[in-house]
Amino acid sequence: MKVRATRKRLGGSDKAQRRAVALKLKAAYEAGATTQGIAVRFGFARTTVRNLLHEVDTAMRPPGAQPLEPQVQL
Numbered sequence: 001m002k003v004r005a006t007r008k009r010l011g012g013s014d015k016a017q018r019r020a021v022a023l024k025l026k027a028a029y030e031a032g033a034t035t036q037g038i039a040v041r042f043g044f045a046r047t048t049v050r051n052l053l054h055e056v057d058t059a060m061r062p063p064g065a066q067p068l069e070p071q072v073q074l
Helices: 015-030 035-042 046-055
Strands: none
Touching: 015 035, 015 046, 035 046
């Protein structure tokens, strides 16, 4: 029997809390994390991560694109 990991549920009843979480996910994504990596880190399904990123108007990378490399200033 396969056991699935417990995932968080984020209801729509508290819009301020939902937006706050979405903004945290956006910051991680814009720092270079993948949607899969964010899902694992925050305990959400990848689809939930994608939906939340869209809710806060995140510019999405093309599917399969490599994560962003950290910018090094000389």
